[in-house]
Amino acid sequence: MIAFASSLINWSYAWANRGALLHGLLVAVEVSALSLVLSVSVGLLLAVMRMSRPPFTWLAAIYINIFRGVPVIVTALWVYFGVSEVSGLNFSVFVAAVISLTLLYSAFISEIFRSALEAVQRGQREAGLALGMTRPRIFVSVILPQATKIALPNIGSMLIGMVKDTSVMFVIGLTELVATVQNLASVSYEYFTLYTAAAVIYIAVAFTVDFAFRTIEKTMQTPPRGGIARAAKGRRRRHVQAIMDRFDASWQQQGTSAP
Amino acid sequence: MALTRPIADTTLVDQALSTAPSHALGDPVVVVEGLRKSFGAREVLCGIDLCVRAGEHVVIFGPSGSGKSTLLRSINLLEEPTHGSLKVFDVEYGPDGASGVRRGNPLELRRTVGMVFQQFNLFPHLTALENVALPQRAVRRTKRAEAEERAALALRRVGLLRHAAHYPNELSGGQQQRVAIARALSLDPKIMLFDEPTSALDAELVGEVLEVMRELAEAGMTMVVVTHEIGFAREIGDLNVFMDQGVIVESGDRTLFDSCTNPRLQKFVSAVL
Numbered sequence: 001m002i003a004f005a006s007s008l009i010n011w012s013y014a015w016a017n018r019g020a021l022l023h024g025l026l027v028a029v030e031v032s033a034l035s036l037v038l039s040v041s042v043g044l045l046l047a048v049m050r051m052s053r054p055p056f057t058w059l060a061a062i063y064i065n066i067f068r069g070v071p072v073i074v075t076a077l078w079v080y081f082g083v084s085e086v087s088g089l090n091f092s093v094f095v096a097a098v099i100s101l102t103l104l105y106s107a108f109i110s111e112i113f114r115s116a117l118e119a120v121q122r123g124q125r126e127a128g129l130a131l132g133m134t135r136p137r138i139f140v141s142v143i144l145p146q147a148t149k150i151a152l153p154n155i156g157s158m159l160i161g162m163v164k165d166t167s168v169m170f171v172i173g174l175t176e177l178v179a180t181v182q183n184l185a186s187v188s189y190e191y192f193t194l195y196t197a198a199a200v201i202y203i204a205v206a207f208t209v210d211f212a213f214r215t216i217e218k219t220m221q222t223p224p225r226g227g228i229a230r231a232a233k234g235r236r237r238r239h240v241q242a243i244m245d246r247f248d249a250s251w252q253q254q255g256t257s258a259p
Numbered sequence: 260m261a262l263t264r265p266i267a268d269t270t271l272v273d274q275a276l277s278t279a280p281s282h283a284l285g286d287p288v289v290v291v292e293g294l295r296k297s298f299g300a301r302e303v304l305c306g307i308d309l310c311v312r313a314g315e316h317v318v319i320f321g322p323s324g325s326g327k328s329t330l331l332r333s334i335n336l337l338e339e340p341t342h343g344s345l346k347v348f349d350v351e352y353g354p355d356g357a358s359g360v361r362r363g364n365p366l367e368l369r370r371t372v373g374m375v376f377q378q379f380n381l382f383p384h385l386t387a388l389e390n391v392a393l394p395q396r397a398v399r400r401t402k403r404a405e406a407e408e409r410a411a412l413a414l415r416r417v418g419l420l421r422h423a424a425h426y427p428n429e430l431s432g433g434q435q436q437r438v439a440i441a442r443a444l445s446l447d448p449k450i451m452l453f454d455e456p457t458s459a460l461d462a463e464l465v466g467e468v469l470e471v472m473r474e475l476a477e478a479g480m481t482m483v484v485v486t487h488e489i490g491f492a493r494e495i496g497d498l499n500v501f502m503d504q505g506v507i508v509e510s511g512d513r514t515l516f517d518s519c520t521n522p523r524l525q526k527f528v529s530a531v532l
Contacts, residue, residue: 127380132370222426
């Protein structure tokens with residue numbers, strides 16, 4: 001079976017067109033990265049709205065349920081063609097793709113953030129309040145860092161999903177990976193080769209994203225785990241060590257017995 | 260990094276003394292009158308009157324569900340009283356205060372009243388040092404370097420300077436609670452509230468936390484402690500308050516435990532001891 005399949009794949013043809021394929025990948029990654037940043041921001045805002053009081057909670061719930069329900073292809077066509085039809089506003093294909101993915105993924109990511117924010121123990125907020133911290137400061141310095149750590153693995157999955165979903169954007173003419181494959185194949189008819197190459201590239205992206213998010217997770221662990229994580233936090237650790245040494249020394253100089 | 264100022268060799272004791280309340284010793288600093296708190300239809304505080312004086316150590320004890328934690332949490336408004344008056348340093352925070360008295364802002368209240376929780380509630384994503392430094396930066400807008408110096412001092416006072424770089428999950432329960440105490444003290448509170456500070460600890464770790472609290476009490480800190488440690492109450496309690504079913508059943512000085520006549524209190528004390 002594998003031998004049969006590999007006999008159908010013209011690897012040298014795929015390799016010869018690596019420039020075009022990688023350019024397609026680059027476009028897909030650019031769109032995904034930008035959409036990820038935007039949908040994490042919008043998603044966090046939606047999660048906070050959802051957890052606040054009416055009417056914000058209703059508005060957020062309506063948004064979330066609409067955009068969790070609409071397929072990617074419908075959103076893409078609707079943003080690219082529909083919006084210009086209605087408002088006269090013309091987006092470039094790239095911008096339309098980013099808007100579409102942000103609309104959809106912010107809805108999913110807001111639910112990820114909501115459950116993560118709710119998973120942070122109530123005592124954390126109370127400790128912040130008892131110390132006289134303001135609610136916004138408690139959110140930023142106490143709740144959000146803990147919620148982010150909880151949300152991170154799921155956001156990684158969202159990013160992998162996003163890279164895959166850029167492939168749908170070929171319907172509005174974005175020359176990402178699948179559109180590139182279509183263009184090449186329409187001339188060479190090497191469909192099987194090209195789609196296999198595309199699959200390999202998508203899988204490579206999934207592994208890369210997984211590795212990157214695992215590394216970030218390890219950095220956020222307490223204490224940080226793994227070489228990269230420890231290196232990232234090393235400067236900070238040496239800083240604390242210096243403070244400890246200084247205060248230990250000053251204690252001994254004054255001849256007071258340490259407790 | 261060079262030190263910008265000499266480090267005062269303050270122990271826990273000196274520190275607490277230096278932050279002694281602006282009120283003279285013995286002046287009422289927390290006055291609770293007719294305090295009621297309901298959760299839905301269930302009333303957990305049914306009219307509490309309590310006066311805490313500067314430098315005094317008040318110990319509140321009683322069976323679980325008696326409302327002692329709710330009373331403590333009302334003093335820094337973690338629970339909003341439903342009715343009654345709560346005056347802290349002559350500022351009214353309760354819903355039914357006398358008219359004409361200035362109504363206080365909860366944020367200001369909490370900046371003069373420190374609290375230690377049963378579950379420590381350290382911030383797990385921060386090291387011990389950062390746990391103590393963060394509130395100073397957030398509440399007092401202290402610069403990072405100075406906040407960290409003060410945090411190191413505070414940790415040294417509870418004997419945990421060497422653990423400054425540890426995260427809460429790398430510390431024992433007793434060590435975590437001592438960091439929590441250092442965190443509250445580093446903001447120079449005038450009153451300290453302790454909500455069952457040793458209840459979540461293994462028996463052999465209780466001592467180290469009580470030791471820190473004892474030092475604080477000897478230094479003249481005004482303290483309100485909810486605890487099951489009757490021995491500790493006998494030792495430091497100037498005013499011992501026995502609560503049951505949302506009311507104060509009996510209160511008194513150290514002799515309360517020996518000469519109590521109330522059958523409910525007798526039963527509770529004999530069960531705990």
